Amino acid sequence: MHWLSGKRFMQVVILTLLVGITIMVSVGYGSKSIRYETVWQSLVHYDSGNMDHLIIHTSRFPRVAGALLIGAFLAVSGALMQGMTRNYLASPSIMGVTDGSVFMITLCMIFMPGASSMTLIVASLIGSALGVALVFSVAKMLPNGMSPLTLAILGTILGTFLSGVSQALGTYFQVSQNISFWYNARLHQMDPVLIQWTVPFAIIGLLIAFMVSRSITAISLGDDIAQGLGINLAVMKSLTMLSVVILTGISVALAGKIAFIGLIIPHITRYVVGQNYKKIIPYAAIFGALFLAWSDVISRFLNPPFETPIGVVTALFGVPYFLYLVKTRGGRSV
Numbered sequence: 001m002h003w004l005s006g007k008r009f010m011q012v013v014i015l016t017l018l019v020g021i022t023i024m025v026s027v028g029y030g031s032k033s034i035r036y037e038t039v040w041q042s043l044v045h046y047d048s049g050n051m052d053h054l055i056i057h058t059s060r061f062p063r064v065a066g067a068l069l070i071g072a073f074l075a076v077s078g079a080l081m082q083g084m085t086r087n088y089l090a091s092p093s094i095m096g097v098t099d100g101s102v103f104m105i106t107l108c109m110i111f112m113p114g115a116s117s118m119t120l121i122v123a124s125l126i127g128s129a130l131g132v133a134l135v136f137s138v139a140k141m142l143p144n145g146m147s148p149l150t151l152a153i154l155g156t157i158l159g160t161f162l163s164g165v166s167q168a169l170g171t172y173f174q175v176s177q178n179i180s181f182w183y184n185a186r187l188h189q190m191d192p193v194l195i196q197w198t199v200p201f202a203i204i205g206l207l208i209a210f211m212v213s214r215s216i217t218a219i220s221l222g223d224d225i226a227q228g229l230g231i232n233l234a235v236m237k238s239l240t241m242l243s244v245v246i247l248t249g250i251s252v253a254l255a256g257k258i259a260f261i262g263l264i265i266p267h268i269t270r271y272v273v274g275q276n277y278k279k280i281i282p283y284a285a286i287f288g289a290l291f292l293a294w295s296d297v298i299s300r301f302l303n304p305p306f307e308t309p310i311g312v313v314t315a316l317f318g319v320p321y322f323l324y325l326v327k328t329r330g331g332r333s334v
Helices: 006-028 036-044 051-085 097-111 117-141 148-172 176-183 192-219 223-228 233-255 261-273 277-299 310-329
Strands: none
Touching: 006 036, 006 051, 006 277, 036 051, 051 192, 051 233, 051 261, 051 277, 097 117, 097 148, 097 176, 097 233, 117 148, 117 192, 117 233, 148 176, 192 223, 192 233, 192 277, 223 233, 261 277, 261 310, 277 310
């Protein structure tokens, strides 16, 4: 098979090994270290009466699975946003998408306190769409509103506004404890049932991302070039934002707000594989998955025996990189 020959085959092998090692390390280490023999035994001969087996199946495996999935979803979302807008600062956390999701989840918790997992996912998806629509609608009304820095600043302002309103409503209606999970991402509280419910949405979001990848490559070079190639910009951009809304929405529903993955990983991916989004999308997914999973592992060892919030770890990488992009790229587009 030509597609799995030579260099690409080695890449697949190496990345598969990295994912496997990541899972083993994440499952084995934490506040309680578990031997790899025990991990293997829990897979082949699960004993519900064994505390280690219980920890592995109800906490460690859902945690690393959630980290891998969320990292992949946010990285792909960031790559799509950066390619579509030609804005090197675009990402779900900076453009108000994640804050819109948290806002709608807050309303759901207030007015539907017994909401099911599916209801939370739908609310998060609606919130993602709200965040996108709000930021881009206001940007279009401002002079030079679609420039990278202006759009990033506007997204941060509106995202902060939505977050502030969410917290104010949570405090007023006394549901702050219930929604604190979504303000401060906690991978260790990953819900296995919620992960299962998000799988169909994830498949749809990723399929759309792969479907528009060729068009995004052209759009990233300029709208005129894309139109010259016969690409329907309105349709492709709508599908792209639909993918972003789905992937970001389910990420927030799973673990709350996690910043900077959608900003950092697409840049690293383009540096590694070039500007072709047919390659950027799958590689960004893998790099994002590995990045968040290892950030989660690091969070367990920064301040033992306590766990450092995952947002702090991603910010340690993300904030310097964000400032670097602003300094080196100024107001220029991708």
